[in-house]
Amino acid sequence: MKVKTPSKLEKILAAGHYAVTSEVGPPRGSDPENITKKAEMIKDYVDAINVTDNQTSVTRMCSLAACIRLKLMGLEPVLQMVTRDRNRIALQSDILGAASYDIHNILCLSGDHQSFGDCAQGQNVHDLDSMQLIQTARYMRDEGKFLGGGDIGRPPNMFVGAAANPFADPFEIRVPRLAKKVAAGVEFIQSQCIYNMEKFELWLKMSGDRGLLDNVYILAGVTPFKSAGMARYMKNRVPGIEVPDELVKRMADTPKEKQPEEGINICIEQIEHLKGVEGVHGFHVMAIEWEEMVPEIVERSGLYPRPTVE
Amino acid sequence: MIVADKKPIEEIIEEVKNNEKILILGCNECVTVCEAGGKKEVGVLASALRMYFLNQSKEVKIDEITLERQCDHEYLEEIRDVMDQYDAVVSIACGVGVQFMAEKYHSTPIYPGVDTCFLGVTEERGLWTERCQACGHCILASTGGICPIARCAKRVLNGPCGGSAKGKCEIDKEIDCAWQLIIDRLEALDRLDEYEALCPLKDWSTDRAGGPRKVVREDVQQ
Numbered sequence: 396m397k398v399k400t401p402s403k404l405e406k407i408l409a410a411g412h413y414a415v416t417s418e419v420g421p422p423r424g425s426d427p428e429n430i431t432k433k434a435e436m437i438k439d440y441v442d443a444i445n446v447t448d449n450q451t452s453v454t455r456m457c458s459l460a461a462c463i464r465l466k467l468m469g470l471e472p473v474l475q476m477v478t479r480d481r482n483r484i485a486l487q488s489d490i491l492g493a494a495s496y497d498i499h500n501i502l503c504l505s506g507d508h509q510s511f512g513d514c515a516q517g518q519n520v521h522d523l524d525s526m527q528l529i530q531t532a533r534y535m536r537d538e539g540k541f542l543g544g545g546d547i548g549r550p551p552n553m554f555v556g557a558a559a560n561p562f563a564d565p566f567e568i569r570v571p572r573l574a575k576k577v578a579a580g581v582e583f584i585q586s587q588c589i590y591n592m593e594k595f596e597l598w599l600k601m602s603g604d605r606g607l608l609d610n611v612y613i614l615a616g617v618t619p620f621k622s623a624g625m626a627r628y629m630k631n632r633v634p635g636i637e638v639p640d641e642l643v644k645r646m647a648d649t650p651k652e653k654q655p656e657e658g659i660n661i662c663i664e665q666i667e668h669l670k671g672v673e674g675v676h677g678f679h680v681m682a683i684e685w686e687e688m689v690p691e692i693v694e695r696s697g698l699y700p701r702p703t704v705e
Numbered sequence: 706m707i708v709a710d711k712k713p714i715e716e717i718i719e720e721v722k723n724n725e726k727i728l729i730l731g732c733n734e735c736v737t738v739c740e741a742g743g744k745k746e747v748g749v750l751a752s753a754l755r756m757y758f759l760n761q762s763k764e765v766k767i768d769e770i771t772l773e774r775q776c777d778h779e780y781l782e783e784i785r786d787v788m789d790q791y792d793a794v795v796s797i798a799c800g801v802g803v804q805f806m807a808e809k810y811h812s813t814p815i816y817p818g819v820d821t822c823f824l825g826v827t828e829e830r831g832l833w834t835e836r837c838q839a840c841g842h843c844i845l846a847s848t849g850g851i852c853p854i855a856r857c858a859k860r861v862l863n864g865p866c867g868g869s870a871k872g873k874c875e876i877d878k879e880i881d882c883a884w885q886l887i888i889d890r891l892e893a894l895d896r897l898d899e900y901e902a903l904c905p906l907k908d909w910s911t912d913r914a915g916g917p918r919k920v921v922r923e924d925v926q927q
Contacts, residue, residue: 479859483906505866508858508876519859526863527906542906560867568865568888571901575863579903587867634870 396610399582400536402499402554403471404443406704407677408583408612413670414677415698416473416585416614417689418445419465421456430461433686434470440693441680442701443471443500445585449480452512459489466496473556474498477506482522483531483542490535494551502556502585503528526579529557533580555580559613560587561598563635570601577610584611585679588618588629591637592668599674612676615669619682619692620658623647659688659695666696706735706826707799708833709742709819714753717795720816724765724793727754729818730784730806731771732798739833741819742797744771750797750818766790775802781809788813824855841911841918847899849890856883862904 398409407414417437422429434444444465448458462472474493476486490501505525509517523531531542532555539550557576561569573584589595595615602608620626623646630638642661649657662680669675678698682688693699721727729751737743747769758765768791772780775798788794788810796803797818807815823835838855844862845852854860858876865884868875872885891897909915 505859505861508868510858510876521859521861522909523906524859524861524863525866526903530903530906558867563865563867564869564871564882565885565888568897568900571897575901575903578901579863634875635867 396582396612400499400552400554401497402443403704404473404500405554405582407442407702410702410704412677412702413675413698414443414612414614415441415680415693415701416443416445416677417441417680417682417686418447418473418475419461419686420447420450421458421461423453423455425456427464430456430464431468434465434468436686437689438468438470440690440699440701442677443473445473445475445502445679448475448477448504448506449512450507452479452507452509452514454513459493462493462498463496466498471500472498473500473502474553475502475504476528477504478521478523478525478528479506479509479519482520486523486528486531487535487541490532490551490553491547494549494553497552499553500556501532501553502558503532503581504558525557526576529555529576529579529581537580554582556583556585557581558587559584560635561589561595562587562591562637566594569598570605570607573598573602573607573611574605577607581611583614583676585614586616588616588636588681589665589669590629590642591639592665594637595669596672599672603674608674613674614677614679615666615672615675616679616681617662617665617669617692618680619662619685619688620646620654621685622651622654622658623649625658659692662692663695666692666698670696706738706824707801708739708822708825708835709736709797709799710739710822711741711746711797712818712820714750714757717750717816717818718754718757721754721793721795724814725763726766726791726793728768728770728784728787728791728794729754730775730794730796730798730802731769732775732796732802733771733773734776734798736798736802736819737771738827740831742799744769746797747771750795772798774798776805778809781806838912840907840909841915842908844904844907847902847904849887849894849896851883851886851890853883853887856881856886862907 419433446458446461458475462474465472503525509519535551539547626643626646629636729747731744731747732742751767751769754767774780794815795818796806800821803817824837825833825835828834835855840854869882874880874882
């Protein structure tokens, strides 16, 4: 695929390297060190860092400001934007604000429902949905225009991404749904955490058979288990995540003090396995509240050192 | 229909506790069907208030009237001759009726006796569920006759979101995922290929976003 933006992430993917991304969640406060310390920990092991946008609807420092912090450190942020909290004026405005700092990656999401967060009594906006945000970001970049039709002075130049969850229901529309995102103009996908390899590979195969993978890069999402309890929680409590019984058993059969290590081992095995799967272009390592393990995971998976691109 | 639910009696007492001549005004339309504001509920509310005032040793006149509708001038005019007998009205019509009463009888306080909830259906007796948000531009032709604006918690127009699990919504296992329903219906209609058509950005100016709305039909005026 031809490179269309100055995004380092896009260049690495286009050069045929496995890309590695990870994420940092902004703090429940205004201390910038919270973000910069986490970023410092992982920066040499990833190509780009996602910054989550009020994830699980809990109010936090805004994604844009945290992305600017990363940019000022010379890093490559991926601006996550949800359609829950902003209408099309605010979304376009924030995209321009990010562009003014040369933030070159955006991940378009709908966001968790506000009832899960700390403002359950608040309104949600959803003026656009995630597909329409993809369209908006592409339109602003490619046409250099606002949704309202006016010209943008110095249009944003962003590599446009979205999430995909092959494990959500109903399965039969998971591939059509990806097709829809591709039609909307998505350029890279970061998948939901993968534990059920078979299902992920089936989804990828079906997507490939439809020719979708010629137009979009897929980054496979992985999340290490910290404990057997977490594996069980992910299996039973988190909608849209499928954890096979044998993985839960493997964690549970490991002595408690060895469980974190076993979780990392599993994660590395998953990456190794996924490297052999056609259509996987990179990895999105989501080490939830466990950022310090990202370097080890990347290194032991043979993904270190990270490539350099022009 | 417009679905409403009864307000707690404590809230209504708080509204009218300082009045002495109160009219409880019901409506024979939607709120009768959803058993929140019809003749029967007028009687129940009037009895409860009489009981309350009796316990307070206060002499308060409480009358009961149920109109055919509270959203048309002609029916509201039916009580013009008696309105001067009351120093407050509790309307247990929907919010439309409460407001139309207040517009018509400018110097009498009109209090709401129900909470107006949504446009919906009777699924079974005692169970009413939402179907329409009156967005002002119907998209049901392209969604298999099921509205994602009214029935998806995120009103996602190109759904489902990642929170759809086993046909249910992430916010509540009792709530059907609207997009699962849409997909099932498109499948039943043998039109699942239509799922892949991107729903364009919606023009919300016909919705609440565009300000108070009106429908003008010159062909039926006069």
